[in-house]
Amino acid sequence: MSKNLLLILDLDETLIHASSTKLDTEPDFFYEQYFVYKRPFLDTFFKEISAHFLIGIWSSADDIYVQEIIQKITPENINFEIVWGKNRCSLKRDVDLDQYIFEKRLKKLETKGFKLEQVLIVDDTPEKVKVNYGNAIYINPFRGEKEDKELLDLYRYLLQLKSSLNVRTIEKRYWKQSI
Numbered sequence: 072m073s074k075n076l077l078l079i080l081d082l083d084e085t086l087i088h089a090s091s092t093k094l095d096t097e098p099d100f101f102y103e104q105y106f107v108y109k110r111p112f113l114d115t116f117f118k119e120i121s122a123h124f125l126i127g128i129w130s131s132a133d134d135i136y137v138q139e140i141i142q143k144i145t146p147e148n149i150n151f152e153i154v155w156g157k158n159r160c161s162l163k164r165d166v167d168l169d170q171y172i173f174e175k176r177l178k179k180l181e182t183k184g185f186k187l188e189q190v191l192i193v194d195d196t197p198e199k200v201k202v203n204y205g206n207a208i209y210i211n212p213f214r215g216e217k218e219d220k221e222l223l224d225l226y227r228y229l230l231q232l233k234s235s236l237n238v239r240t241i242e243k244r245y246w247k248q249s250i
């Protein structure tokens with residue numbers, strides 16, 4: 072089965088929650104001063120989704136943090152097309168929010184041979200993917216809730232898109248209503 076689409080996943084609050092204070096549940100692991108919680112169903116999600124999509128990670132956190140966290144949360148036999156951190160983001164002043172945002176501009180993937188029609192990006196922070204909103208799927212932020220089922224919902228939704236030839240023509244804002 073050929074994989075048609077590249078799925079880019081954000082890290083913090085999308086796949087994990089790293090907290091400087093301990094929540095009332097045990098963390099999955101520690102990273103420096105952080106208690107790190109994996110989003111429920113993360114292992115299953117990685118394994119199942121990688122059968123249908125090429126996958127990559129793009130976070131606006133420090134590159135070393137991203138590399139080290141990814142090593143800890145990636146199941147065996149999962150390969151990423153990219154693992155990118157803050158260095159690959161573009162700093163932009165958001166006038167509406169009156170703050171600086173590290174944007175993820177998907178055009179940078181063209182140098183890796185990907186066309187934008189083939190790229191999906193999942194993020195809990197719309198401002199970071201604003202430039203490519205046509206490629207974006209917004210996910211509820213994860214803050215360590217044990218009962219979170221967002222990755223299961225996302226998996227079901229993504230399966231509907233896996234054969235798409237142009238993801239940008241698909242209305243994705245109300246994705247949860249279609250699963």
Ligand SMILES: [Mg+2]
Pocket residue numbers: 081082083084085194195196
């Ligand atoms: Mg995030």
